[in-house]
Amino acid sequence: MNHANYRGRLAPSPTGYLHLGHARTFWVAQERARARGGTLILRNDDLDSTRYQMEFVGAMLEDLRWFGFAWSEGPDVGGRFAPYDQSERMDFYRAALETLRAGNFIYPCTCSRKDIQAATRAPHANDDDEPIYPGTCRQNRKSEIGNRKCSWRFRVPDGETVSFADANFGGERFLAGKDFGDFVVWRGDGVPAYQLACVVDDAAMQITEVVRGADLLVSTARQILLYRALGLAAPDFFHCELMRDDTGQRLAKRHDALSLRQLRAHGESPENLRRRWTRKD
Numbered sequence: 001m002n003h004a005n006y007r008g009r010l011a012p013s014p015t016g017y018l019h020l021g022h023a024r025t026f027w028v029a030q031e032r033a034r035a036r037g038g039t040l041i042l043r044n045d046d047l048d049s050t051r052y053q054m055e056f057v058g059a060m061l062e063d064l065r066w067f068g069f070a071w072s073e074g075p076d077v078g079g080r081f082a083p084y085d086q087s088e089r090m091d092f093y094r095a096a097l098e099t100l101r102a103g104n105f106i107y108p109c110t111c112s113r114k115d116i117q118a119a120t121r122a123p124h125a126n127d128d129d130e131p132i133y134p135g136t137c138r139q140n141r142k143s144e145i146g147n148r149k150c151s152w153r154f155r156v157p158d159g160e161t162v163s164f165a166d167a168n169f170g171g172e173r174f175l176a177g178k179d180f181g182d183f184v185v186w187r188g189d190g191v192p193a194y195q196l197a198c199v200v201d202d203a204a205m206q207i208t209e210v211v212r213g214a215d216l217l218v219s220t221a222r223q224i225l226l227y228r229a230l231g232l233a234a235p236d237f238f239h240c241e242l243m244r245d246d247t248g249q250r251l252a253k254r255h256d257a258l259s260l261r262q263l264r265a266h267g268e269s270p271e272n273l274r275r276r277w278t279r280k281d
């Protein structure tokens with residue numbers, strides 16, 4: 001790959017204040033783009049309307065800038081692939097859903113609301129990755145469902161190993177049907193799931209390398225299947241080790257004391273915070 005063509009992204013969800021764990025992963029993303037003379041994109045993953053709160057979008061941009069992030073395409077600055085707010089990109093997701101339906105890669109599912117609600121969020125470790133779907137609705141046809149509300153699930157190729165070379169961890173392998181099952185690509189209430197929205201946007205925005213937390217490794221396997229089904233080329237992947245608190249728990253948005261907001265309010269400087277990471281690593 002021509003290095004000047006490197007395109008990386010930061011893709012925060014405005015569901016709470018950003019914390020040091022996000023900042024560290026994003027910092028790796030920014031450094032990798034910088035080292036390659038590439039472009040860094042900011043995408044606002046705001047599809048989760050139930051948890052999404054307007055106030056967090058502004059805070060997110062402000063906290064990122066304070067910490068030292070700079071992007072050349074994004075919701076606030078525009079760019080070739082605008083819009084950069086997922087809530088404004090529904091047409092892209094609908095088109096992808098149509099492609100999946102036409103190719104018979106997905107089926108309508110009328111199972112419990114709980115699994116389906118969870119689908120918009122990326123399955124980070126603390127949320128526990130979704131249980132393997134037993135395949136109850138695999139034989140469903142849209143004609144039988146009629147106008148009943150349904151979500152759409154991707155039928156994974158049971159027994160197939162999905163492998164990829166992670167730029168940080170090396171060879172990764174996941175077994176479809178065992179490490180992950182049929183996953184939701186579209187919710188019954190009309191909201192695209194994280195897996196689909198992420199693939200559609202990373203492809204449309206010509207992202208060449210996705211940098212994100214190691215808790216999304218299994219999701220990468222799911223997404224590789226989606227790229228294939230949609231006839232799209234998958235980017236490269238670099239998964240970062242997760243940041244943990246003193247008790248070994250993964251940092252989450254509920255660790256308020258470690259939110260960038262709080263740290264800033266307590267007079268911490270981004271330089272100092274970054275120095276601390278390098279000391280611990």
Ligand code: GLU
Pocket residue numbers: 011012013045122198211212213216
């Ligand atoms: N918005 C997603 C999240 O915050 C992005 C995950 C990813 O980088 O793919 O979890």
Ligand code: ZN
Pocket residue numbers: 108109110111112136137
């Ligand atoms: Zn079902």
